[in-house]
Amino acid sequence: MTETEIETLPAAEPATILFVDDEANILSSLKRLFRPLGYRIFIAESGAAGLQVFEQNPIDLVISDMRMPEMNGAEFLEKVRAKWPDAVRILLTGYADVTSTIAAINKGEIYRYIAKPWDDNDIVLTVKHALERKNLELEKLRLEALTLKQNEALKDLNANLxxxxxxxxxxxxxxxxxxxxxxxxxxxxxxxxxxxxxxxxxxxxxxxxxxxxxxxxxxxxxxxxxxxxxxxxxxxxxxxxxxxxxxxxxxxxxxxxxxxxxxxxxxxxxxxxxxxxxxxxxxxxxxxxxxxxxxxxxxxxxxxxxxxxxxxxxxxxxxxxxxxxxxxxxxxxxxxxxxxxxxxxxxxxxxxxxxxxxxxxxxxxxxxxxxxxxxxxxAGPEVKILATALRKGMVLARDLVSHDGLLLLSKDYLLDDAMIEQIRSFEQAEGKPLAIYVRPGKE
Known part of the structure; x- marks a missing residue:
C-alpha cells in the first residue's frame, strides 16, 4: 500500500472498530493493518465476547468472521443490529457459503461482505468509505435536529409577537x-x-x-x-x-x-x-x-x-x-x-x-x-426654467431627474433656498442643465 491509499482519521475523534474472529492470527493481522491508521481497535474471539465489548464501549464499525463456534457471524451481526443499529456491520467470510451470507445480509443488514484472504488496500478503503457514509448520515441527523430546534424557537418567537x-x-x-x-x-x-x-x-x-x-x-x-x-x-x-x-x-x-x-x-x-x-x-x-x-x-x-x-x-x-x-x-x-x-x-x-x-x-x-x-x-400652468431662475416658493411640476435617470426630487416638492442651492451645485457638477419644470407656489 502507498501512503496516498491509506488516509488516517482526525486524531481528535478517532473512529472505533471491533474485530470479531475465533482465529487469533486473523485478529493480529487486522490489528497490525488498522492500528497505524489512527483508529481505536477492539478485538473479540467470539460473538459473545463481541457483544460484551459493545456493552462497554461505543463502536462505530464491526468486522465479524462468518464461521465461529457457538454463534456464527450472521447471528452475531443480527444481535448487533437489534441493539446497536448505528454501528456499521461488515462480514468476513472464508468460504463460499451462499446460504449463510444471505442470512447475514437479511438478518444483520450488513454494509458489505469481504472474502478471505482479503486484499489489504480493499479492506482499508471499504472501512474508510463505510465510516465516511456513517459520518454523513450522522451529520444529516444533526442538521435535521438543528432545523427542528430552530423551527421550534421560531414558533416560540412568533407566538410572543x-x-x-x-x-x-x-x-x-x-x-x-x-x-x-x-x-x-x-x-x-x-x-x-x-x-x-x-x-x-x-x-x-x-x-x-x-x-x-x-x-x-x-x-x-x-x-x-x-x-x-x-x-x-x-x-x-x-x-x-x-x-x-x-x-x-x-x-x-x-x-x-x-x-x-x-x-x-x-x-x-x-x-x-x-x-x-x-x-x-x-x-x-x-x-x-x-x-x-x-x-x-x-x-x-x-x-x-x-x-x-x-x-x-x-x-x-x-x-x-x-x-x-x-x-x-x-x-x-x-x-x-x-x-x-x-x-x-x-x-x-x-x-x-x-x-x-x-x-x-x-x-x-x-x-x-x-x-x-x-x-x-x-390642469394648471407649468414652465421649464433654468436652475439660475429658481426662486423660493416654486413647486416642481414634474419629477426632477438626473441625466442618468436617477430621481433627485419628486413632483410637487416645495423649493426653499437650501434646496435650490443644492440643485444648482448638482447641475454644475454634472456640466449639463437639468430639465426643471415648475409652477408658481404660494408665498
Missing part, C-alpha cells in the same frame, strides 16, 4: 400557500428557499414590512389582466416577492432612507440591488426567469432607468409590470420620495410617469384595476 406582526405572518403564510398550490411539481427545497427569502426581507423591512407581499399581489393581478400565461404570472409573482432580495446586504440606514434623499455615493450602492438580486437567484433553475425580471424592474420606458438602460419593449414585460406595482406601493411607504404619498397621490404619480417611467398600456390597465383616477389635478 404583537398582534399586528401575527397578522402579517398569517398573510405571508397564505401567500406561501398559494405558491405551494401553484407549484406542486417543485422540489421541497425550492419552496423552502422561497419561504426563507421572503421571511428575511420581512424581518428587515421594519415599518415597510409587507411591501414585497403587496407588490407580488399587485403584479400577479396585473399580469392576469394583461393576459400573461399561468407560468408567466407565477414568474411575475415570484419576482414580486423577491424583487428586493438584492438589498439584504445593504446597511439599515440605506434601507430606511428615501431614495430621493440619498447622496450620490449612497445611490451608487442602492442601484446595484437589481443585478445583485438576479445573481443571488440564478443558481435556482426555476427562478431564472423571475431573476431576469428582478434585474430589470428599475428600467424606465424612456430608457433612463438602471442597470442596463433598456427602453420600451426591450424591457421584459414582467419587469414593466413590476415597475408599476413596486412604485405604487413604494411611494406610499416613503421609500422613494421625501414624504409618503396618499393612495390618490400614488395614482397620480403613476399617471405622471406614463410613457416616461412606465409602459403606457401597463400603467393604464393598473390604474383601471385600482378603479381609475381623477386627473383634474393636472
Amino acid at each position: 404583537e398582534a399586528k406582526v401575527r397578522e402579517r405572518t398569517e398573510e405571508v403564510r397564505q401567500t406561501m400557500g398559494f405558491l405551494e398550490v401553484a407549484h406542486k411539481q417543485l422540489k421541497e427545497s425550492y419552496l423552502t428557499s422561497l419561504k426563507v427569502f421572503a421571511n428575511l426581507m420581512e424581518l428587515r423591512e421594519g415599518a415597510m414590512g409587507g411591501h414585497s407581499r403587496r407588490v407580488a399581489d399587485y403584479a400577479r393581478r396585473l399580469a392576469q389582466r394583461l393576459g400573461l400565461s399561468d407560468s408567466e404570472v407565477q414568474d411575475v409573482m415570484f419576482a414580486g416577492l423577491l424583487h428586493d432580495i438584492g438589498k439584504i446586504g445593504l446597511p439599515d440606514h440605506l434601507l430606511h432612507k428615501p431614495f430621493s434623499a440619498l447622496t450620490a455615493e449612497e445611490r451608487a450602492e442602492v442601484i446595484k440591488h437589481p443585478a445583485i438580486g438576479q445573481a443571488a437567484l440564478m443558481a435556482l433553475e426555476n427562478m431564472k426567469e423571475a431573476a431576469r425580471l428582478i434585474r430589470s424592474h428599475h428600467e424606465r420606458f424612456d430608457g433612463m432607468g438602471y442597470p442596463d438602460g433598456l427602453s420600451g419593449i426591450a424591457i421584459p414585460r414582467g419587469a414593466r409590470i413590476l415597475a408599476v406595482a413596486n412604485d405604487y406601493d413604494a411611494v406610499q411607504t416613503g421609500s422613494v420620495l421625501s414624504r409618503r404619498l396618499t393612495e390618490t397621490e400614488a395614482r397620480e404619480f403613476l399617471l405622471e410617469g406614463r410613457g416616461k417611467r412606465y409602459d403606457p398600456k401597463v400603467a393604464d390597465v393598473f390604474l383601471e384595476m385600482l378603479g381609475g383616477i381623477d386627473s383634474s389635478g393636472y
Whole structure:
C-alpha cells in the first residue's frame, strides 16, 4: 500500500472498530493493518465476547468472521443490529457459503461482505468509505435536529409577537400557500428557499414590512389582466416577492432612507440591488426567469432607468409590470420620495410617469384595476426654467431627474433656498442643465 491509499482519521475523534474472529492470527493481522491508521481497535474471539465489548464501549464499525463456534457471524451481526443499529456491520467470510451470507445480509443488514484472504488496500478503503457514509448520515441527523430546534424557537418567537406582526405572518403564510398550490411539481427545497427569502426581507423591512407581499399581489393581478400565461404570472409573482432580495446586504440606514434623499455615493450602492438580486437567484433553475425580471424592474420606458438602460419593449414585460406595482406601493411607504404619498397621490404619480417611467398600456390597465383616477389635478400652468431662475416658493411640476435617470426630487416638492442651492451645485457638477419644470407656489 502507498501512503496516498491509506488516509488516517482526525486524531481528535478517532473512529472505533471491533474485530470479531475465533482465529487469533486473523485478529493480529487486522490489528497490525488498522492500528497505524489512527483508529481505536477492539478485538473479540467470539460473538459473545463481541457483544460484551459493545456493552462497554461505543463502536462505530464491526468486522465479524462468518464461521465461529457457538454463534456464527450472521447471528452475531443480527444481535448487533437489534441493539446497536448505528454501528456499521461488515462480514468476513472464508468460504463460499451462499446460504449463510444471505442470512447475514437479511438478518444483520450488513454494509458489505469481504472474502478471505482479503486484499489489504480493499479492506482499508471499504472501512474508510463505510465510516465516511456513517459520518454523513450522522451529520444529516444533526442538521435535521438543528432545523427542528430552530423551527421550534421560531414558533416560540412568533407566538410572543404583537398582534399586528401575527397578522402579517398569517398573510405571508397564505401567500406561501398559494405558491405551494401553484407549484406542486417543485422540489421541497425550492419552496423552502422561497419561504426563507421572503421571511428575511420581512424581518428587515421594519415599518415597510409587507411591501414585497403587496407588490407580488399587485403584479400577479396585473399580469392576469394583461393576459400573461399561468407560468408567466407565477414568474411575475415570484419576482414580486423577491424583487428586493438584492438589498439584504445593504446597511439599515440605506434601507430606511428615501431614495430621493440619498447622496450620490449612497445611490451608487442602492442601484446595484437589481443585478445583485438576479445573481443571488440564478443558481435556482426555476427562478431564472423571475431573476431576469428582478434585474430589470428599475428600467424606465424612456430608457433612463438602471442597470442596463433598456427602453420600451426591450424591457421584459414582467419587469414593466413590476415597475408599476413596486412604485405604487413604494411611494406610499416613503421609500422613494421625501414624504409618503396618499393612495390618490400614488395614482397620480403613476399617471405622471406614463410613457416616461412606465409602459403606457401597463400603467393604464393598473390604474383601471385600482378603479381609475381623477386627473383634474393636472390642469394648471407649468414652465421649464433654468436652475439660475429658481426662486423660493416654486413647486416642481414634474419629477426632477438626473441625466442618468436617477430621481433627485419628486413632483410637487416645495423649493426653499437650501434646496435650490443644492440643485444648482448638482447641475454644475454634472456640466449639463437639468430639465426643471415648475409652477408658481404660494408665498
